[in-house]
Amino acid sequence: MSPVADAPDVWSADVPPDLSAFPTVQHRIEKGRFVCPGDETASCHQYPACDHETWPCGCDYVPHADCWIKPWIDGSDLVDSYAGDEPYLRDEDLPDGDATWTFEGDYVLFDYVLASREASDA
DSSP: OOSSTTOOSSOOTTSOOOOTTSOOOOOEEETTEEEOOOOTTSGGGEEESSOOSSSSOSSOEEEOSSOTTHHHHHTSOGGGGBOSSSOOOSGGGSOOEEEEEEEOSSSEEEEEOHHHHHHHHO
């Protein structure tokens, strides 16, 4: 049984799933690290259990312990994924704050949620 009420046990493999039944979470940057506060019930933890490079890929979407963003970030420096204009050189230099993510095909980029960033700069 799916951990979220009304969500199917297994997603159809031929179309992208509708993940709206799963809660979304606010990702953050804290002390130079990516933080996902979600668990296996969060929408960012629902993805295929395969090694295909693109989704949908014909494989079923299943819950995972890690957010789909984590392997992308762990594979490089966080500053390399920053979409903003400030020239941060080290992950530790990044300010804490809520972040949004976009998948760019070969990599992910993050930027700060404006209201969160303004509060941390105050």
